[in-house]
Amino acid sequence: MKKEENLVSIITPVYNCENLLGDTIKTVIDQTYQNWELLLVDDCSKDNSAEIAKEYAKKDKRVKYFKLKENSGAAVARNFALENSKGRFIAYLDSDDLWKKEKLEKQMNFMLENNYAFTCTDYEKIDEDGNSLNKVIKIPKKVNYNLFLRNTIIQTVGVMVDTKLTGKELLVMPNIRRRQDAATWCQLLKNGFDCYEVPENLSYYRVVSNSLSSNKFKAVRMNWYWYRNIEKLSLCKTCYCFVGYAFNAVKKRIYIKK
Numbered sequence: 001m002k003k004e005e006n007l008v009s010i011i012t013p014v015y016n017c018e019n020l021l022g023d024t025i026k027t028v029i030d031q032t033y034q035n036w037e038l039l040l041v042d043d044c045s046k047d048n049s050a051e052i053a054k055e056y057a058k059k060d061k062r063v064k065y066f067k068l069k070e071n072s073g074a075a076v077a078r079n080f081a082l083e084n085s086k087g088r089f090i091a092y093l094d095s096d097d098l099w100k101k102e103k104l105e106k107q108m109n110f111m112l113e114n115n116y117a118f119t120c121t122d123y124e125k126i127d128e129d130g131n132s133l134n135k136v137i138k139i140p141k142k143v144n145y146n147l148f149l150r151n152t153i154i155q156t157v158g159v160m161v162d163t164k165l166t167g168k169e170l171l172v173m174p175n176i177r178r179r180q181d182a183a184t185w186c187q188l189l190k191n192g193f194d195c196y197e198v199p200e201n202l203s204y205y206r207v208v209s210n211s212l213s214s215n216k217f218k219a220v221r222m223n224w225y226w227y228r229n230i231e232k233l234s235l236c237k238t239c240y241c242f243v244g245y246a247f248n249a250v251k252k253r254i255y256i257k258k
Contacts, residue, residue, distance in 0.1 A: 006088050006112075007086060007088060008037075008091055009039060009082075009089065011041075011091070011093070012038060012092075012095055013078055014040050014045060015044075015045050017045070017049050017095040018048040021052050021095050022056075023098065023130070024093060024094075029060065031099070036087070037085070039085060040064065041068065041078070041081045043071055043077045064084075066081070073176075075175050076175060078092070079175075087163075089162055089163070091104065091107075091161075092159050093156075093157060094156060096208055097157040097203070098203070099202060100203070100204075106200065111162055115165075117162045118185075118193045119160055120154045120158040120195055120198065121197075122199065123205050124136045124205070130204075133207065137153065141196065141197050143195040145189035145190050148186065148195070149186075149227070149233075150240075150244025150248070151245070152249075154185050157203040166188060170193070171187075171188075177222075179223060179225075179230070183231075186230075220246075223245055224242065
């Protein structure tokens with residue numbers, strides 16, 4: 001199969017992101033690799049996000065707009081997009097994040113050349129205005145299940161999965177409001193699909209003050225819930241993994257000012 005025939009399905013849940021959604025969609029349209037479809041799933045936004053998404057969908061048939069019947073969370077939105085996707089490759093791009101223009105091309109070529117099923121690019125943290133926070137997160141060359149439990153470094157914005165190798169079933173996210181992405185990566189890792197680093201910063205993760213992930217207390221509590229109730233770890237292993245998670249979480253949030 002020629003590389004040009006490999007469709008990439010990009011999954012983007014949308015909720016109240018009118019100020020950032022246009023830039024996110026443009027970052028896909030500007031990709032050097034053009035064989036993609038962008039599935040925008042509106043989780044009943046209350047602002048003008050729907051209008052923005054529909055406008056882009058009118059202009060470019062590769063941009064597809066869907067709306068859920070009721071507000072259901074990112075997991076349900078992503079699963080809906082997965083169910084309606086047609087691509088061999090699945091990539092994830094949240095409605096406030098960005099990619100460098102070579103992201104899809106370089107990542108897919110890297111996977112095809114090495115026969116990797118699951119990869120993540122290095123990524124840079126930016127603020128709400130798109131300014132660099134001078135923090136590039138480097139992914140270990142290979143992340144297995146036990147490493148990931150102690151260092152949840154795989155970030156949605158950098159992930160790509162080859163469903164020809166994994167199937168789609170392992171990408172169905174558990175219906176929880178937080179850590180559904182981490183639980184999904186664990187489904188892949190536990191089934192023998194290690195995550196390999198694309199050794200280049202190709203993605204931008206936006207730190208938004210009022211996002212779900214910005215509430216540190218809730219994030220800590222949900223991480224514990226994920227260990228105990230989703231991964232079903234023993235209390236001893238939960239404590240062991242939690243210490244590693246906490247250390248690495250703090251390290252990822254130390255910024256160097258220039």
